[in-house]
Amino acid sequence: MQARILVVDDELDIRVSLSGILEDEGHTVMEADSGEAGLTAMAGKEIDLVFLDIWLPGMDGLAVLERLRQEWPDIPVIMISGHGTIETAVSAIKNGAHDFIEKPLSLEKVVITANKALEFSKLKRENRDLRSRVKTDVVQEISGSSGAIASLRAQIDRVAPTDAWVLISGENGTGKEIVARSLHVKSRRAKRPMIAVNCAAIPEELIESELFGHEKGAFTGAEQAQRGKFELAHKGTLFLDEIGDMSLKTQAKVLRILQEQSFERVGGRKTLNVDVRVIAATNKDLPQEIQAGRFREDLYYRLKVFPLEVPPLRLRMQDVPDLLQEFVALLSREHGFKPLSFTPEALRRLQSYSWPGNVRELKNFVERMLIMYAGDEVGPEHLPGDVEAPMAGGHERGVGWDDDFKNARARFEKDFLTQKLEQCGGNVAQTAEQVGLERSYLYRKLKGYGLI
Structure with a gap:
C-alpha cells in the first residue's frame, strides 16, 4: 500500500537513505531534522507512518513519541536506535512505539518493518470502523418505501x-x-x-x-x-x-x-x-x-x-409496517428476544397513531413490546394506551366529528393534504399540481396545518 511517511532524524545520511528505500517502494516521504520540526510537519498533514530517531538535538525521540501518542494515537511510530541503545528502544515500545530498527539500516529490515506497521494500522482502522458500525446498529441508510x-x-x-x-x-x-x-x-x-x-x-x-x-x-x-x-x-x-x-x-x-x-x-x-x-x-x-x-x-x-x-413519520405512515419488522429483527438479534408479529388490526391502529417522537418513538415501542410479548402475536388489546390515540384528524368516518362544520372541514382538509403530500414524496409543487391549487396558496395551507 502507498503511504505518506515522515522520517525524523538529525543525520542527513539516514534521512536520505530511508527516503530512497521508502520512495522505491512507492511511498511519499517527508523529512524533519529535529523533534520540533517533526511535530510541526505532522500538524494538519495526513501521515500514515513515522520513523523516529531516539537521539535528537533539543527534544529527544522519547519526548516526541509521547507527543505523538497523545495527539496522533493511531499513527504507528518506528524508532531508529543506534548501537548500545536497545534498552531505550524496548522502553520506547512499552511507551507506544510500534517497532524499532537498528543502525546501520538494512534495506530489507526497513521495508519489512514499514509494511508490517502499515498493515497493522490498516487492520486497526478496519476493526474500529467495524465496531463503530455495530455500535450504531448497522443502520447506514434510512428505511422505508414511501x-x-x-x-x-x-x-x-x-x-x-x-x-x-x-x-x-x-x-x-x-x-x-x-x-x-x-x-x-x-x-x-x-x-x-x-x-x-x-x-x-x-x-x-x-x-x-x-x-x-x-x-x-x-x-x-x-x-x-x-x-x-x-x-x-x-x-x-x-x-x-x-x-x-x-x-x-x-x-x-x-x-x-x-x-x-x-x-x-x-x-x-x-x-x-x-x-x-x-x-x-x-x-x-x-x-x-x-x-x-x-x-x-x-x-x-x-x-x-x-x-x-x-x-416526520406521520407523513409516511405506509413505512410503519416495514419499520416495525426491521426493529423487531434488529432488537431480537441484539437482545436475544424471540421475534413477535402484529395482527392486521394492530397494524391499522399503529398506522393511525401520530408518533410525535417519530422513528425513535417507534423503536422504543417495539422494544417495550418485545420485553412484554416476545414470541407472541400482538393484537390491538395488547397495545398500550399511549399509542392507541388516533392521529390528529384521523377519526373514523361518522365517529367523533366536531359539531362545528368549519372544524370538520379543516380536519378533512388536513387529512387530505397530508395524504397527497406523502404520495408526492413531500414535493409541494407536485402536490399543488395534483390537487389543483396554486403553489403559494397550498404552501400557506400546509404551513398553517404544520405539515411543512
Missing part, C-alpha cells in the same frame, strides 16, 4: 459523492444522524472518520475546546494537549448535530473556521489547516431562529449548500 423516503434517498445518492456541505433538517427522532451517516458512507471520504459533535450536549464554555482542541495548560484541568473534532475529522466528515443550539459566540468562530479551514487550538498560537466536509443537522426552523436573532444568517447560508428535509 414516496417521501424514496425521494430523500435519491437526493442522498446524488449529493453524497460530492464534497458539498449538507444541512439536514427535521423533527427529533426522524433519523437525521442516519442520513448523515449514509452521506458519509457513500462519499469519497468513507475510509476516513466521520466525527460527530452534539452541539446541544456540550456546555458553551467547553465547546471551543471540543471543536478546536487545546494546548496543555490552556485552562484549569488541561493537563495535556488534546486534538479537537475539526482536527480529528481531517480528510473526513464533521457532523455538527443540533447546530441550532450553538451559541452566537461559537457560531461566529465556527463560521470563520468553515470559511478558512484553519484554526488555532485553545491556548495555542500555531495555525492548523484542515480539510473537512461539514454536515449539519437541526430540529429547529433556522430562518425563524435568524429572525429571532438566535442564529447567524451568514452561517446558515454557508451550511445550506444542499438542504435535505427528513419527513
